[in-house]
Amino acid sequence: MATIELRYDEGTIRADGPLEDPPDALEADPRSGTLRAPAFRYAELRATLEERYTVEDRVLALDSLPELASAYELRAYQREAIEDWLATDRWAEVEEPPVPAAPAGVLELPTGSGKTVIGLKAIESLGTPTLVVVPTIDLLDQWVRELEREFDCPIGRFGGGVQRREPITVSTYDSAYLKADAVGDRFGLAVFDEVHHLGGEGYREIARLLAAPARLGLTATFERPDGAHEVVSEVLGPLVHRIAPDELAGTHLAAYDLKRLEVSLSPEEREEYERHRETYTGYLARSNIEFRQGSDYQELVKRSGNDPEAREALLAHRRAREIMLGSDAKIEALEGILEEHPDERTIVFTAHNDLAYDASERFLLPAITHQTGTEERREILERFREGTYGRVVTSNVLDEGVDVxxxxxxxxxxxxxSEREFTQRLGRILRPTGDGSRATLYEVVSEDTDEARIADQRQ
Structure with a gap:
């Protein structure tokens, strides 16, 4: 039987040897005269070649790890999720030569259900060098703290001004994008937290360049409106386990109520809203553009560069949206909600900074927006955590990627x-309190506007 040698080479798997009928994963590289496959296809390529050849596998260069043992005890639903992931191991039957385990797939669980714990247990189960990829510095710090507390080994980090690799390393997506081809052979497992980010045009290259045969994606909201979750399935594995918030509410997560409060625009707001809405809908009708479709909206934006009517329509749309989402009645409704829950820890979410700052000024709430500095944000969240602050208001910043x-x-x-945005916001109140109390999510919606349709869509 002929022998084929596999090596990792800058984000690809290079195959050397007498290949008579190369697998589909391999493509000719005219520059080097070799056959190569994207690194993410390593497990598939090796399994295919072993059916016909003797394989000398020199792809992975894994450092040794001490025995890993986490003190966490998995809940039943967490155990089922990780068991479904482990059951996808493509190399489970391979005994000689020994290879790292290769389960691959995505787990979707609600915010607050312990996805980090599942990730820790996955690392413990496989006992192989692991790269954990996260979207923000806050999550990087959170993962490093958890890993250092659970495992008796140094934890590396890529991000926040530090570039130090260890057998277990946590990286931001940005840093992993820059380093993946250089470290793609050093990890047997790659864990992607908030894995829906991997569908981004650049970030997906991280998974393509890593040879790690075992891959785990964690998210509360896997599917993306642009369909890019299909790319995630290709490079990471399919969705193998899903748990909806309602399945855990009242048991492992807090029971919750959804309340929609409809408020009216003032006569002045209504007149301005209808005027601006008529301007942009009239232009769309004349131009055969359906505003509901993202591609047609991009066409409107493109036309606005040289068409005065298109620009007027675009500005009218934005102004109508500002009125609809930031009406004065919403601030009045918020006052009633805060009065109804005087002693409960409350997060107020807005779509725009202006409304966040209006609420902050009116009710003396600490505000966190994208303009808030890192240290100020951490101080606000710490005071919120310890109870000095009972309420905060934010514009999108706390939806995900922050330890709230x-x-x-x-x-x-x-x-x-966005259903993802709604699910993330709901998840901020679902952690169980221990006293059986119910959480409440309020939606404040301007009646007789497009916001009612928006609210229906996200649910």
Whole structure:
């Protein structure tokens, strides 16, 4: 039987040897005169070649790890999720030569259900060098703290001004994008937290360049409106386990109520809203553009560069949206909600900074927006966690990627049609309190506007 040698080479797997009928994963590289496959196809390529050849596998260069043992005890639903992931191991039957395990796939669980714990247990189960990829510095710090507390080994980090690799390393998506081809052979497992980010045009290259045969994606909201979750399935594995918030509410997560409060625009707001809405809908009708479709909206944006009517329509749309999402009545409704929950930890979400700052000024709430500095944000969240602050208001910043203290009331003053955004916001109030109390999510919606349709879509 002929022998084929596999090596890792800058984000690809190079195959050397007498290949008579190369597998589909391999393509000719005219520059080097070799056959190569994208690194993410390593497990598939090796399994295919072993059916016909003797394989000398020199792809992975894994450092040794001490025995890993986490003190966490998995809940039943967490155990089922990780068992479904482990059951996808493509190399489970391979005994000689020994190879790292190769389960691959995505787990979708609600915010607050312990996805980090599942990730820790996955690392413990496989006992192989691991790269954990996260979207923000806050999550990087959170993962490093958890890993250092659970495992008796140094934890590396790529991000926040530090570039130090260890057998277990946590990286931001940005840093992993820059380093993946250089470290793609050093990890047997890659864990992607908030894995829906991997569908981004650049970030997906991280998974393509890593040879890690075992891959785990964690998210509360896997599917993307642009369909890019299909790319994630290709490079990471399919969705193998899903748990909806309602399945855990009242048991492992807090029971919750959804309340929609409809408010009216003032006569002045209504007149301005209808005027601007008529301007942009009239232009769309004349131009055969259906505003509901993202591609047609991009066409409107493109036309606005040299068509004065298109620009007028675009500005009218934005102004109508600002009125709809930031009406004066919403601030009045928020006052009533805060009065109804005087002693409960509350997060107020808005779609725009202006409304966040209006609420902050009116009710003396600490505000966190993209303009808030890192240290100020951490100080606000720490005071919220310890109870010095009982309420905070934010514009999108706390939807994901931030370790937010538990709250029991969330108020969506304005938001998008994104189901992901809604699920993330709901997740901020679902952690169990231990006393059996229910959490509450309020949606404040301007009646007789497009916001009612937006609210329906996100649910």
């Amino acid at each position: 203290p538990d709250a029991s009331v969330a108020v969506v003053l304005s938001g998008s049609a």
